[in-house]
Amino acid sequence: MPDPSFASVPDMLASLRPSYPVMCFWPERIAITARRFLNGFPGKVLYAVKCNPHAIVLKAMHDAGIRDFDTASLNEIALVNERFSDVSCYFNHPVKSRAAIDSAVRVYGVNDFVVDHPSELKKLIDIAGPGHIIQVRLRTPGGVATFDLSAKFGADEDAGVELLREVVARQSRPAVSFHVGSQCRKASAYGKAFEIVARVLDRAGVTPEYINVGGGFPVSDAEVKAPSLEEFFSQISESATRYGYLGKVPLLCEPGRGMVADAASLITQVHLRKDNQLYLNEGIYGSLSEIVYGDLRPPLQAIRLRGPLSDEMRPFTLFGPTCDSNDVVPHQFALPKDISEGDWIEVGGVGAYSNALQSSFNGFTTDTFVAIRGATPSALAL
Ligand SMILES: Cc1ncc(COP(=O)(O)O)c(C=O)c1O
CATH class of the missing domain: 2.40.37.10 (Lyase, Ornithine Decarboxylase; Chain A, domain 1)
Incomplete structure (x- = not known):
C-alpha cells in the first residue's frame, strides 16, 4: 500500500x-537537495542508506536521479536492489561477514567494497575473488565533527600505503575513501583529508579508480546555522585541483544527513x-x-x-x-x-x-x- x-x-x-x-517526509524537499548535490558536487553522488532507509526517502532519491547507494549491510543491499533495477550498491562497511560478501557479489553483483585492515582485504578477496574495486578507507583527524567516524574505522597512513599496494598485488582495483565525521561544520576538514590522501597515494605509487570523500555535510538546527553545501563542494574541488586529481581521478561522495535531515x-x-x-x-x-x-x-x-x-x-x-x-x-x-x-x-x-x-x-x-x-x-x- x-x-x-x-x-x-x-x-x-x-x-x-x-x-x-x-x-x-517532504519528498520534494529531498529531491531539491539531491539535485543540489548532483549539480554541485564535482563527481558521483551516492546516498548513504543507513541515514534513512524509509521507502519514501529511497523513492524520492531515485526520482531525483540518484542511482548509486552506499550500503552498510546485506539487508540494505537487498532493500535497494529489490526496489530499483537500474542502481549500483557500494558495500562500504569496513567489516563484513563472509556470507554477506558472498551474497553481495553473487546475488546482487556488487563490485565496490571498503577495507581498512589486511585481514579484511584477505577475507574479501578469498570470498569475492580478484578484480573488484577495493577502497582503502583512511583515517582522518578527529575533533571536527559532532560524530567522529575515524575513531573506529580507517587505516593510518603507513597501513593505507601497504593496503593499496596489496590491493594491486592481488589483481584488484584500488580506490581511496575517508569520512571526516558526521555533521562536520568545517569545510577545511575535507582539505586536510585530501592532504592525507595525496601523501598515501604518492607513497603507494598507485592511481586510484576514484576518491570517495564520504558524507559529513552538515545541517542547521534551531541554534546553529551550518555553512552551505556549496562551500563544501568548492573546498573539495579546490583540494582535488591542488593535488592534480580533478578531471583525472573521479570523485565520489556518499552523504546521508546532508541529503535528508531537513x-x-x-x-x-x-x-x-x-x-x-x-x-x-x-x-x-x-x-x-x-x-x-x-x-x-x-x-x-x-x-x-x-x-x-x-x-x-x-x-x-x-x-x-x-x-x-x-x-x-x-x-x-x-x-x-x-x-x-x-x-x-x-x-x-x-x-x-x-x-x-x-x-x-x-x-x-x-x-x-x-x-x-x-x-x-x-x-x-x-
Ligand atoms: C561509510 C559512511 N558513509 C557515509 C555516511 C553518511 O554520513 P553523513 O550522514 O554524515 O553524511 C556514514 C555515516 O555513518 C558512513 O559511515
Missing part, C-alpha cells in the same frame, strides 16, 4: 487525529502535562535519539486544532513514553504556556538518523510514515 500523502501537517492531523507519533518532521502528542513537564508519545529511545547523541536543537512548534495556543512561551521539559527516567530530552524547549494534553508538537529537521535508529523499547515504535506535498517543511524550514 502506498504511504498516504497530505497537503500539510495540519491537514494530516485533521485527517488522522493521531494519538501515535507520525513521521512526515526533509522530515516528527509529530508527537502531549499525553500528560505536570506543571512544566510534558509527557510525549515519542522520545530518545525512539526517533529522537539524535537530540541527545548529536546534541541537536531541532525547531519545535506546538499545534492545536481545537483553537489557538497562547503566544506567550515558557520552557518545558520533554519526557518520552518509556518508563525509563533517562527518557527525557536533556535541555528545555520553549513552547506556548497553555500547551496541554492532546496538543501536538512538530519536531522539525529530523530526517537523518531518526526512524533509522529507533527501538521498540516498552512497546513504543513510530510506524506511521506519511508524505507531505510541497517543498517547504511546515513553518520549521531552517
Whole structure:
C-alpha cells in the first residue's frame, strides 16, 4: 500500500487525529537537495542508506536521479536492489561477514567494497575473488565533527600505503575513501583529508579508480546555522585541483544527513502535562535519539486544532513514553504556556538518523510514515 500523502501537517492531523507519533517526509524537499548535490558536487553522488532507509526517502532519491547507494549491510543491499533495477550498491562497511560478501557479489553483483585492515582485504578477496574495486578507507583527524567516524574505522597512513599496494598485488582495483565525521561544520576538514590522501597515494605509487570523500555535510538546527553545501563542494574541488586529481581521478561522495535531515518532521502528542513537564508519545529511545547523541536543537512548534495556543512561551521539559527516567530530552524547549494534553508538537529537521535508529523499547515504535506535498517543511524550514 502506498504511504498516504497530505497537503500539510495540519491537514494530516485533521485527517488522522493521531494519538501515535507520525513521521512526515517532504519528498520534494529531498529531491531539491539531491539535485543540489548532483549539480554541485564535482563527481558521483551516492546516498548513504543507513541515514534513512524509509521507502519514501529511497523513492524520492531515485526520482531525483540518484542511482548509486552506499550500503552498510546485506539487508540494505537487498532493500535497494529489490526496489530499483537500474542502481549500483557500494558495500562500504569496513567489516563484513563472509556470507554477506558472498551474497553481495553473487546475488546482487556488487563490485565496490571498503577495507581498512589486511585481514579484511584477505577475507574479501578469498570470498569475492580478484578484480573488484577495493577502497582503502583512511583515517582522518578527529575533533571536527559532532560524530567522529575515524575513531573506529580507517587505516593510518603507513597501513593505507601497504593496503593499496596489496590491493594491486592481488589483481584488484584500488580506490581511496575517508569520512571526516558526521555533521562536520568545517569545510577545511575535507582539505586536510585530501592532504592525507595525496601523501598515501604518492607513497603507494598507485592511481586510484576514484576518491570517495564520504558524507559529513552538515545541517542547521534551531541554534546553529551550518555553512552551505556549496562551500563544501568548492573546498573539495579546490583540494582535488591542488593535488592534480580533478578531471583525472573521479570523485565520489556518499552523504546521508546532508541529503535528508531537513526533509522530515516528527509529530508527537502531549499525553500528560505536570506543571512544566510534558509527557510525549515519542522520545530518545525512539526517533529522537539524535537530540541527545548529536546534541541537536531541532525547531519545535506546538499545534492545536481545537483553537489557538497562547503566544506567550515558557520552557518545558520533554519526557518520552518509556518508563525509563533517562527518557527525557536533556535541555528545555520553549513552547506556548497553555500547551496541554492532546496538543501536538512538530519536531522539525529530523530526517537523518531518526526512524533509522529507533527501538521498540516498552512497546513504543513510530510506524506511521506519511508524505507531505510541497517543498517547504511546515513553518520549521531552517
Ligand atoms: C561509510 C559512511 N558513509 C557515509 C555516511 C553518511 O554520513 P553523513 O550522514 O554524515 O553524511 C556514514 C555515516 O555513518 C558512513 O559511515
